[in-house]
Amino acid sequence: MQRKAFVKDRTTGGKLKSMPDLAENASNSRVIPPEIVYQILTFQFRDLMSNDYPGNPEKFTENFRTFVRSNLTVNKTFYHVCRVLIYRYCNLTTARRFHNLLEALRQNERVRNIVQVADFQELTSIGLGRSGEMNKMIKNLTNETLSEFLELTKSNLREFLACEHIQDDLDANIVYQLLRPGTVLSVLDFCGCSGAKFTESCIAALERLYRYDELKQQYVTNEENYQVTCLGLNDCTDLPSPVLGRILQMLPELQKLDLGHTSIDDETLMNSLPHLKNLTHLSLSMCLRLSPRGVLEFFSHHPALTDENNLKTLEWLNLYSMPHSSSWTSVHTMFLLKKLCQFGHNKTLQYLNLGGMPFHESDDPSAFKSTYYYQCSDTLQFIKYNFPKLKCLSIRGNNFPITKICDFLKPVSIQNFAGKNGQEIDEHDLPQVQQLKFLNISNNVHVNKWTINDPGLFTSSQSLVALEVSFDAWQQVEKSNERHEIIALRYKNPDSIIKDTADAEIVKWRCYIDSSYGRRYWLHRVDEYLNPADLEKKxxxxxxxxxxxKIIEITKQPDFLKFAQSKIMLGCGIVPLSAVRRKECYRDLNPPISHFFTRSGNATLGQAPTPILGPRLPPGGWRVLHHNEEENGGTSDVIPEEDEEDDGDESTNDMRDSFASYENPELSPAYASDRIGSRNGLYWDRSMQNLQLRSQEEPPAFSSPSRQSQLQLHQAPEGISEVEETDDEYLNDTSLQRRRSQLSILGLAFSHPAVSQRCNDRASSGSLVIPLRKPKNYYQLHPQEFVFDTKSSETTKLYRIHFELVSEYEVFGCIERGMYRYYGLKT
Structure with a gap:
């Protein structure tokens, strides 16, 4: 019997409806390509796996069963696509499920390349009636089976997300397999793993990864791991600080580092942390052994944060500390913020958690512009003026009055700024408008059950979507009415004495709580798409x-919860919303020309990528410095411009021969050095344009043989790993596909002389409608400029919301289930 597949109908409020027509047409593979079926089922799989109902612990299993029963038995194409989706992300909630997965991998060798994510964050034995000894006797999930799983999936496993329930099964061999170089594992999370056995396993694994250097009188790494870009050690409280330092020293390419609630100290933070040139996410929350002096020295002198040649700056920073046990002062906090501004982190930070840190309050609202920042005496106003891209701010434990918080949320006023001589500055010199979306003001004595109804908290900011408050204030809103909401009016002129209620905008805020996250209480602004008010009814x-x-209602958690997370979201999610996040985390991701077929037409289930064994080169290009021009104070650029041809320069020929000598074993290096010259040198010039980007933009049809030989001449040496675009990635790039289709359609038409003259006449008269090409991801960065349909503002609004979500997904991730949600949102 042929089963019916389901697809999400956007016109019915997010309901899954049957699509028998698609199922019938899909029986013939020539009617609908498998890539289209893959995209449709990907959207359905993401919606079902993110469905938060039914409200029981087995909701993942039930949603997973719904997806499999609806699509797996439709036809061969659906079966093939479903296997790719269900094996790619392995959410292992029980030891029995892990045993079934391992049996499938043993019997079917082809599906081993599909497995990319091993997620153990929801795995638990609670409620199964088994003790720890019984689990060891059953041996569904032990160190032997886990080691076998890593061996079978090592060719394509990208993420390994552990939890505290498997910490005793992570022996020295498994930790060694996870940390050793030579694999494609890019995301590694030991969240919650602690205990003496796990610590001994880490120490034993590091003994195999390090060797003792007698000259330096210290342990040095055998080989760095350049593949791992995300490391999570959140709540690994029992790992000693030297062990943490040795783990960090062998991972120089980290982009996301979570050290929250660990035993790291000042010495390890300053001297053992390598020069991370790509660091964007950092968490040092609840690190009780870190002193304010050590943290400030780290942000003032460590090259990972102070080197101007770093490729990235911070986007996510968590420095939460206990207010009663820390020795932070308001001077320390202001010094830290100024250091972030000095090295450019304030221009990119979107998440900042300063909970527990003291702030300096001042009644003087004036400010002036200095070299690196807008100077003012009030710490909260300093954040407002100097962090324009901030979307989430936590000032938990600070007792700010309601008026101070409302002034912080209001737009910037020009009356508060002055020039160097006390004169007002121009409007162009004002700081950018802050787009804050989440504000944590819990444990504030001024925000209580008597002041929570102040409309200024809910109407001062146009962008604010959620507030986190204390229980007394939240309970007052919950008990105020049956709908548990606050209705406020936003006036066009809030500062005027006479207010017109007819033109006021009605703003609704609602209570939200989930008992599984601990004692955290939120108020969120109600909207139709991301934060609805009828979650309990669906x-x-x-x-x-x-x-x-049966119509399946897709009910998701409110979108503001991604800003409330205190733990870094390391992974890419069940189904990635954007390929940018996967490329940033995996780095060597080259999508195939087809997810299901090879060039010869055979079925495929993935391909094994090549691990990265060397550091990434900075943007730029190769240059040759000649001895005769070096004496004259000049340099010779052997990389010509796009329109230049090979003029037969002797230096170019010499360089080509030199590279050929290294490729040919019969030619010795001494011969190559004679041809180049004793003082010639090859170096990487960062001031140049990236060669790969230039070569991609050039049409292959107009590329001359001499030009191609010159481009091949300046490829990176074998010892340096560099991600190059393959023909599969080129063919799979959607922007290039659109460009090729436009060239193929318009190129033939405009090549005719009569058509060209007619187009020129229309262009001169202004009647030719050919839109200017925008840069890549332009509307993702400027969603307010996008217009999809002038007749339908609702559709345009939905597209703009999508652009904003994709942009936020790159920094915050998404609301995931399991331990990510628990650890990220717990108290």
Whole structure:
């Protein structure tokens, strides 16, 4: 019997409806390509796996079963696509499920390349009636089976997300397999793993990864791991600080580092942390052994944060500390913020958690512009003026009055700024408008049950979508009415004495709580798409259509919860929303020309990528410095411009021969050095344009043989690993596909002389409508400029929301289930 697949109908409020037509047409593979079926099922799989109902612990299993039963038995194409989706992300909630997965990998060798994520964050034995000894006897999940799983999936496993329930099964061999170089594992998370056994395993594994250097009188790494870009050690409290330092020293390419609630000290932070040139996410929250002096020295002198040649600056920073046990002062906090501004982190930070740190308050609102920042005496106003891209701010434990918080949320006023001589500055010199979306003001004595109804908290900012408050204030809103909401009016002129209620905008805020996250209480602004008000009503009633098919309501958690997370979201999610995050984390990701077929037409289930064994080169290009021009104070650039041809320069020929000598074993290096010259040198010039980008933009049809030989001449040496674009990646790039289609359509038409003259006449008269090409990801960075349909503002609004979500996903991730949600949102 042929089963019916389901697809999400956007016109019915996010309901899954049957699509028998697609199932019938898909029986013939020539009608619908498998890539289209893959995209449709990917959206459905993401919606079902993110469905938060039914409200029981087995909701993942039930949603997973719904997806499999709806699509797996439709036809061969659906079966092939479903296997790719369900094996790519392995959410292992029980030891029995892990045993079944391991059996499938043993019996079917082809599906081993599909597995990319091993997620053990929801794995637990609670409620199964088993003790720890019984689990060891059953041996569904032990160190032997886990080691076998890593061996079978080592060719394509990208993420390994552990939890505290498997910490005793992570022996020295498994830790060694996870940390050793030569694999494609890019995301590694030991969240919650602690205990004496796990510590001994880490120490034993590091003994195999390090060797003792007698000259330096210290242990040095055998080989660095350049593949791992995300490391999570959140809540690994029992790992000693020297062990943490040795783990960090062998991972020089980290982009996301979570050291929250660990035993790291000042010495390890300053001297053992390598020069991380790509660091964007950093968490040092609840590190009780870190002193304010050590943290300030780290942000003032460590090259990972102070080197101007770093490729990235911070986007996510968590420095939460205990207010009663820390020795931070308001002077320390202001010094830290100024250091962030001095090295450019304030221009990119979107998440900043300064909970527990003291702030300096001042009634003087004036400010003036200095070299690196807008100087003012009030710490909260300093954040407002100097961190324009901030979307989430936590000032938990600070007792700011309601008026101070409302002034912080209001737009920047020109009256508060002055020039160097006390004169007001121009509007162009004002700081950018802050787009804050989440503000944590819990444990504030001024925000209580008597002041929570102040409308200024809910109407001062146009962008604010959520507030985190204390229990007393939250409970007051919950008990105020049956809907548990606050209705406020936003006036066009809030500072005027006479307010017109007719033109006021109605703003609704609502209470939200989930008992599984601990004692955290939120108020969120109600909207139709991301933070709805009827979450409790959805998913509890079964509905059917006129044909008797069950309608599945997709109910997600409110979107503001991603800003409330205190733990770094390291992974890319069940189904990635954007390829940018995967490329940043995996780095060597080269999508195939087809997810299901090879060039010869055979079925495929993935391909094994090549691990990265060397550091990434900075943007730029190769240059040759000649001895005769070096004496004259000049340099010779052997990389010509796009329009230049090979003029037969002797230096170019000599360089080509030199590279050929290294490729040919019969030619010795001494011969090559004679041809180049004793003082010639090859170096990487960062001031140049990236050669790969230039070569991609050039049409292959107009590339001359001499030009191609010159481009091949300046490839990176074998000892340096560099990600190059392959023909598969080129063919799979959607922007290039659109460009090729436009060239193929317009190129033939405009090549005719009569058509060209007619187009020129229309262009001169202004009637030719050919839109200017925008840079890549332009509308993702400027969603307010995008217009999809002038007749339908609702559709345009949905597209703009999508652009904003994709942009936020790169920094915050998404609201995931399991331990990410628990550790990220717990108290």
């Amino acid at each position: 998913g509890n009633i079964s509905k059917y259509d006129s044909n008797g098919n």
